[in-house]
Structure formats: structure tokens, C-alpha cells
Amino acid sequence: MSVTETAGAKDLTGELQDALINRVGRDRFRMWFGQITQCHRVGRDVVVDVAAQFALDRIGSRYMIDLRQAVVDVCGEGVSVSLQLAPDKPAQPVEADDAQADSQTESAATLRSDKPSETATPAAAAPSRRRSRGEAPRDNVQPLLQVSSFQSASSDDPVPPRRRRVASWDQIVVGKSNKLAATAARMICDTPGSASPLFLWGTHGTGKTQLMDVVATELRRRHRLRRVISMTAEEFTNDFIGSVTGSGLPGFRRRYRDVDALLIDEVQFLPGKRATSREMLYTIDSIVRAGKQLVFAADRPPMEIPGLGQDLAGRMAGGMVCSLSPLDHEMRTQMLQQLCDAEDLGIDHQMLADIAGNVCGDGRVVSGIACRLKALVSMHDEPVTYDQITEILSDLISIGSSSYGFADIQTAVCNTMGLPKDALQSKGQSRNVSQARMLAMYLAREHTGATYGDIGKYFGQRSHSAVIAATRRIAGDVQDGKTFAIGNRSIPAKQVLESVQNMLRSG
Numbered sequence: 001m002s003v004t005e006t007a008g009a010k011d012l013t014g015e016l017q018d019a020l021i022n023r024v025g026r027d028r029f030r031m032w033f034g035q036i037t038q039c040h041r042v043g044r045d046v047v048v049d050v051a052a053q054f055a056l057d058r059i060g061s062r063y064m065i066d067l068r069q070a071v072v073d074v075c076g077e078g079v080s081v082s083l084q085l086a087p088d089k090p091a092q093p094v095e096a097d098d099a100q101a102d103s104q105t106e107s108a109a110t111l112r113s114d115k116p117s118e119t120a121t122p123a124a125a126a127p128s129r130r131r132s133r134g135e136a137p138r139d140n141v142q143p144l145l146q147v148s149s150f151q152s153a154s155s156d157d158p159v160p161p162r163r164r165r166v167a168s169w170d171q172i173v174v175g176k177s178n179k180l181a182a183t184a185a186r187m188i189c190d191t192p193g194s195a196s197p198l199f200l201w202g203t204h205g206t207g208k209t210q211l212m213d214v215v216a217t218e219l220r221r222r223h224r225l226r227r228v229i230s231m232t233a234e235e236f237t238n239d240f241i242g243s244v245t246g247s248g249l250p251g252f253r254r255r256y257r258d259v260d261a262l263l264i265d266e267v268q269f270l271p272g273k274r275a276t277s278r279e280m281l282y283t284i285d286s287i288v289r290a291g292k293q294l295v296f297a298a299d300r301p302p303m304e305i306p307g308l309g310q311d312l313a314g315r316m317a318g319g320m321v322c323s324l325s326p327l328d329h330e331m332r333t334q335m336l337q338q339l340c341d342a343e344d345l346g347i348d349h350q351m352l353a354d355i356a357g358n359v360c361g362d363g364r365v366v367s368g369i370a371c372r373l374k375a376l377v378s379m380h381d382e383p384v385t386y387d388q389i390t391e392i393l394s395d396l397i398s399i400g401s402s403s404y405g406f407a408d409i410q411t412a413v414c415n416t417m418g419l420p421k422d423a424l425q426s427k428g429q430s431r432n433v434s435q436a437r438m439l440a441m442y443l444a445r446e447h448t449g450a451t452y453g454d455i456g457k458y459f460g461q462r463s464h465s466a467v468i469a470a471t472r473r474i475a476g477d478v479q480d481g482k483t484f485a486i487g488n489r490s491i492p493a494k495q496v497l498e499s500v501q502n503m504l505r506s507g
Contacts, residue, residue: 019070022254024063032058033067037086046071046079049086056083167213173335177325178207184322185211188293189218192225192261195320197284197294201301202324203416203499205362208297211324212263215295225260233269237276244275252279257286261293267316268298271307284315294319300418304487325495326502332356332366339370345377351386359396362502369396404447404504406458412503413440416496417486425460435484437462438470443500445471 016039021029035055039048048067050056059067060083068081174182181200188195200208216230236256243252256262262283270277287294298305301323302316327335333356340347359365376384376392414421417436424437437459444455445467456462462470476482478497483490 016070016074019073020066023066023070023251028063032063039071046075046081048081048083050083051086053085056085059083167210167217169214169218172207172210172214173327173331173338175328175331175334177328177331178202178211181208181211181322181324184320185215188295189215189222192219192223192293193291196288196292197296197316197319199302199316199319199321200295200297200324201299201321203299203326203503205364205502206324206326207363208324209265210363212265212295212297216261216263219261219293227259228261228263229256229259230263230265232266233264234266236264236280237269237273240276240279253283256283257290259287259292261295262287263295265297266299267296267302267308268300268305270312271305271309277309277312281309281312281315284312288315288318300487301489304418304489326499327363327366328498329357332359335363335366336370339367340373343370343374345373346383347373347377347389351389354386355389355393365396369393372396404443406444406448406450406455408504409440409443409447409500410459412500413443416499416503417484425458427460431485432487438474439484439497439500441467441470442474443497443504447504 017029020033024033032055035051036059037049037051039046048059050059064081064083071079071081169186172182181202184195184198185200188198200211202208212230216228219225219228239255240252243249264280270280284294296302296316301321302308302313305313308316333353336352336356337349340352355369356366359369372392373384373389376388380388410424411421413419413436414423417432417439419433419436423433424440426433428434441455441459441462444450444459445452448455450458452464452467456464456467459467474493474497477484477493482493484493484496486496
């Protein structure tokens, strides 16, 4: 587990305690590791002070591997561990209050980083207290491990996790595109386990990950759930592979099955990984039987993720499945205004509404625009103008004619409708392919200066008149509220069109 230099000793105490309890069990932890009074750095070594010689000998002969692996869980690789008898001066126990418990859980139970990483061990972190000789074990044991700062880098154990992002409901903009998903998320925040699994799906930038972050934060802080893991499917896979080749599957299974809540993002990463998918299947069964909370997210519904498998997809869809559509103009405006107001930028709301009307539906892009506006305002002593804003945002907003090519439109349509990239240039006449091809022709006519003949030639050698008919057909479908067939679902044509346009704008 990677620990920053600024992390306090109390946070490190909870992390090491959790790792040891998870590896050796609570009873053995109280009996042997409860005699540890302090951990400190000496060069590149971690020196562990043990209060009693007998406990020191026992740890050294029977539990040294577990101790090393627990330190690796907390610190990463490249740090050796040694034991020594503690000085005669008794160590002062660290009293853990509720605020400390929250800090320990939040720093130890979640991963989110740009590179693949694995979860921290989410053991039930009961405090540990030193016992005098002959005193019976107590359930209420206070932690004694005092750790300074650690270096990172690891052996065959999980890759160090990243710091969790804390989100709140104040940061969530709710509108037509995500109302059902937000309602379901609030429901499980009110009553954990009431809808498990919850499966969120939608294209990128629709707010799936942010909703999951809010749920994780609420479960930890509001319900005091200590064992909440939030990670990506890739991180789950990497941890599973590392456990198979290194630390062993029993520890891996304890980490992920003995939890209060498990949240897995980017489930579309799982297909093709048979062993990992099978382990995920058993993990879901175990957590569901225990009545705990599961949340998943992906770019499409579970039953439409190619290669996921019917058993796993069925279990993921066994609770509540909610879709999130791209942000509409109203939501983009509200989000941009909210971000700018939070920074007190003083930009007119009508001006922000005009900007929001020219950006994509990707929430990340809207957030990026707010960051640029903050920089722009800091550069000027007087209120910024609309021309200044459009100049600094020229690569993120589309004003006037666009510069999309046929290939861009083809990629966006195929990604949105779940088709192979070359499907629109084929001779296929299935309903899915035919509707997608007509949509691509319509967009090509709207966003390029190409003639009907050029458009038809690119999209499957269609005639001039076929392209005219396709553009009229799509315009009519959007106006009349007709639907498109995407997999086994029927999606309103207007919603599909907005999704493709958003994808085009966000690249």
C-alpha cells in the first residue's frame, strides 16, 4: 500500500493493522502482533519493536512472512523488515476515535489511479490494545503500531493503490439523462443492500464513476462501513493475477468477499479473462448471499458486453440496471455554472449557457472548460468577454462549421451502436446496420461539405438518391420520436443522435 510522506502515523497504524488482521486472523493478531509497540524506519529498513521476547521469537519463526507481506501491502516493495525487543519504556497506546477510524478506512480501502493498481486489504479494522500477561483477549483492542514514512515498490503482492477521490451529492447534477441512476444510488446510500447489484451503464463522460464515488463516500461516512472497496475491473484482474502467482488466493478471496460493499468500474474490461471472470462470479455470489452491496459500471448493459458470459452477465443484471445518457444542454449549463460559481469566477450565467450549448455532453470536457475559465479570469483584472472565452476554448467548443470527416463519423456511430468499424461500408442490410448507416449519412451531410454522391460512395457505395432518402428518414425519426435498435434495446432516435454528436465533439 503506497503511503504519502504527509500521511500521519494514525493512518499508517490502521493500514498495517488491517493488513495483519486480514492475513493472520483477529485472534492471532491479538495474541502475537498485539505485542508490537512501534514500527519505525532505519534507512531502508522497517524496524518493528516487540514488547516481549517470546512474542518476538514467535513472530520471527512463524509469522515473519505475514509481517513482511503486510508491510508490502502498506509500503510497497524495496523495504526490508527486522524485529527487535522494545525498550523498557512502555509504549503509549493510540486511542482511535471515530474521525481516526474514518481516516484509516478512507486511506486504506479504495483505489483509483491512472496506472493499474490493486485494492488495499479491507479487513474489519477492530482497534488493538496491548494486554498485560494473563489478561484475557478483548474485542476492543487499540492499535499500537506507530509507523513513520515508508518507501514504495513491491514484490509479487498487489501494486500500491492510489488515493480515493471523495465526492458528494453537491457535485452531482441530476437531469433527464441520469435521474433513474441517481435515484437508485440514493436508495442504496439510504439503505445499503436494498438494490444489489446496481449496474450503471452509459458512454464515457456521463457520470458513472462520479456516482460510484459518491456511493462509496456515503457508505463509509454515513453508515460507518469500514470495508468498502472501489476499483476498476482491470485493477481487480491485476490483483487476482498477482495473488495467483504470489501471495495466494485465500488472502485475495478474503479481501473481496468479506466486505461491506464492492464497487467495480469498467466491467467491459473483463471479457476474455476466463479465470478472472470465474473468480468475479464466485465473489458476486458470496457478497449477494451476505446481503452486502455491489455496484458495477460499464459502457453498455451487462447482457450486451461481448464475451462476458451469460452466468456473469446474468448476476450483474440481477439487481437494478440503470442507463446514463449524455448530458443535455440544460445539464451542461447547470454543471458549468456550478463549477464556475464554486470558484467565484463572476462570469455571467447567460454567457455560460451559450458556451454550454456549444460543448459536448462529456462531463470531463465541461470540467476542463471550467478550469480554463478560472485561468482566464486570473489573467485579467476586468470581467472577461465572450470573445476572450471562445478564443481560449477554441479547441473544446464547436462554433460555426465543424471539421469532422467521414472516418470520424463512422467511428462515433459504430461505437455508439455497438457495431464493427467496417459495418457501415459493408453490404449488410440488417436493421441495426441499416439504421446506423443512415444515421452516418445524415451526420455526414450535417457536419461536412460533402455532396450526396461522395457520402453514398463512402458508406457502402450507395446512390445519390439513397443518401437523400436516408437523411430525410433520420430527420423524420428524430422529430417523430421513433427508436433505433441497439442490441436488444430500442433507444429513441434523438438520444442516439445526441450520443453520437457528443462523441464527435469530445473526440
